[in-house]
Amino acid sequence: MNYRLVSGFETHVELATASKIFCGCSTKFGAKPNTHCCPVCTGQPGSLPVLNKKVVEYAIRAGLATHCTINAVTHLDRKNYSYPDLPKAYQISQYDRPLCEHGYIELDSGKRIGITRIHIEEDAGKLVHERGFTYIDYNRGGVPLIEIVSEPDISSPEEAREYVEKLQLIMRYIGVSDCKMQEGSMRCDVNVSLSQDGVMGTRTEIKNMNSVTFIERAIIYEAARQREILEGGGRVEQATLRFDEATGETYVMRTKEDAQDYRYFPEPDLLTVVIPQEKIDEIAAHMSELPVQKRARYLSLGISAQNANLLCRYRAVCDFFDACLKADAGARHAANLIVGTIYAALPTEEDKEAFALPFAAEEFAKLVKYVDGGKINFTLAQITLSEMLKKGGAVSDYIKEEDLAGISAGELESLCIQAVAANPAAAADYRAGKHKAIGSFFGYIKRATGGRADIKAAEQVLKRLLSD
Amino acid sequence: MAIEKQQLEHLARLANLEFGGEELEKFKEGFEEMVAFCDGINHAVAGDTSSIRGVDSRTIDFEDLREDTAQPSLAAEKVLSNGQSSNGYFTVRRVVK
Ligand SMILES: [Zn+2]
Numbered sequence: 001m002n003y004r005l006v007s008g009f010e011t012h013v014e015l016a017t018a019s020k021i022f023c024g025c026s027t028k029f030g031a032k033p034n035t036h037c038c039p040v041c042t043g044q045p046g047s048l049p050v051l052n053k054k055v056v057e058y059a060i061r062a063g064l065a066t067h068c069t070i071n072a073v074t075h076l077d078r079k080n081y082s083y084p085d086l087p088k089a090y091q092i093s094q095y096d097r098p099l100c101e102h103g104y105i106e107l108d109s110g111k112r113i114g115i116t117r118i119h120i121e122e123d124a125g126k127l128v129h130e131r132g133f134t135y136i137d138y139n140r141g142g143v144p145l146i147e148i149v150s151e152p153d154i155s156s157p158e159e160a161r162e163y164v165e166k167l168q169l170i171m172r173y174i175g176v177s178d179c180k181m182q183e184g185s186m187r188c189d190v191n192v193s194l195s196q197d198g199v200m201g202t203r204t205e206i207k208n209m210n211s212v213t214f215i216e217r218a219i220i221y222e223a224a225r226q227r228e229i230l231e232g233g234g235r236v237e238q239a240t241l242r243f244d245e246a247t248g249e250t251y252v253m254r255t256k257e258d259a260q261d262y263r264y265f266p267e268p269d270l271l272t273v274v275i276p277q278e279k280i281d282e283i284a285a286h287m288s289e290l291p292v293q294k295r296a297r298y299l300s301l302g303i304s305a306q307n308a309n310l311l312c313r314y315r316a317v318c319d320f321f322d323a324c325l326k327a328d329a330g331a332r333h334a335a336n337l338i339v340g341t342i343y344a345a346l347p348t349e350e351d352k353e354a355f356a357l358p359f360a361a362e363e364f365a366k367l368v369k370y371v372d373g374g375k376i377n378f379t380l381a382q383i384t385l386s387e388m389l390k391k392g393g394a395v396s397d398y399i400k401e402e403d404l405a406g407i408s409a410g411e412l413e414s415l416c417i418q419a420v421a422a423n424p425a426a427a428a429d430y431r432a433g434k435h436k437a438i439g440s441f442f443g444y445i446k447r448a449t450g451g452r453a454d455i456k457a458a459e460q461v462l463k464r465l466l467s468d
Numbered sequence: 469m470a471i472e473k474q475q476l477e478h479l480a481r482l483a484n485l486e487f488g489g490e491e492l493e494k495f496k497e498g499f500e501e502m503v504a505f506c507d508g509i510n511h512a513v514a515g516d517t518s519s520i521r522g523v524d525s526r527t528i529d530f531e532d533l534r535e536d537t538a539q540p541s542l543a544a545e546k547v548l549s550n551g552q553s554s555n556g557y558f559t560v561r562r563v564v565k
Contacts, residue, residue: 127563
């Protein structure tokens, strides 16, 4: 039998607005329980929701960034279910007329993962189950979400990883969410099925995944589990699963038997929203550069593909790098120093995402410009940068004006003569045809000048001296 | 309009309601009346729905939506005063096994 993995994603992304979707309560994470609540977001009778403009704007941005069509007329619907995380016993969401439809995300291979739809909705409260009780915090209830539904176009765990990482990066670039999976501001439900010789199989859904690594593992595990069932002549049962991070296995939460029946209907407390085309155009015109566009721009500046990829992985790094470029720093040296020296000082993903440095981009740009102008060599720049990363401060605290005077041609000539005189054995080796021996003189010149000498120029002088 | 007992049980389960056998019978009657009333509306407009205002008859322009500014919330004691709570959390009987 020929099995093929078929996977689709439903991704919830919390929007970085100041207030909730239907009331003025704050969306700040980490407050004391039930302190960001009001009659609207706790579902008190008689209270009415009022839609937040920024939620619609952010969702439109997300739609435009993923090549979706924006529906100019859109309305909200009630999704009914009773569970303690929903004080109203319904969630206000969108059913038949989502804000955005028919988009895609392109993977590095050129393959496109279709985006079926993006709709806006409210988040539910947070539940903690302890002993005989369930504890409820409604601070998260009413926080705006977009749900991004993909087509079942993903056909490997690697593609799943790339899809999630690309989505996360796009949302961060356009500034609609911080997409912190560990804090729950981005969560994925993953559908998995195996098609057999082109015939679609029954799918299962793994709920609430909050780590890219676990998503990959869960898909591998679930595909293997389904394959074993099918190869044994059995049938995969449609079910909602939970992935246990400790054991790396999936467990059934509920089967189709007790599947939800949401009884959607149009939300009567909210008006149909009409978005003029000029508004959509305006939002499009003010969109920040997307990862693919930024990468192309960096490549055009002569940065290597590898460095461009490493820079574009983090929005904060791009902002820093762009500020350096604005301060006239040379792109290639700046990129090399960031990806080499600065990344080495920021080992974790979180460190690089935050990119909190003890100096401003303009200060870093000064250092880069010294290298660009040949006033200091790259090694000295690396050493200085390492010190600045440890202690902070200005470039002038580390490099004095007199250091920047440069080495005159005459000085360099005499330095090279001294270097050759100090190491006659290497000179003899070079003259005997071992041209690598020239490297022995570089160390002498670097030490004598504190790394300020132009080694390429010195090499020319040395070659001339040694061939005489 | 006749409602199947099974349908009622399904709806009751979705709404977290428990009916005893007799209660369900009684509720069935009331429920059938409600559905018949709604059905009447359907018949009244059959064929001509032009006079019926649809969902989209009342619209709001994007610009008139609420500006995104955070306002003070209620005091936590007030929020919690209508239900059972512990340490600032609402509490209910444990909902997962
Ligand atoms: Zn509120």
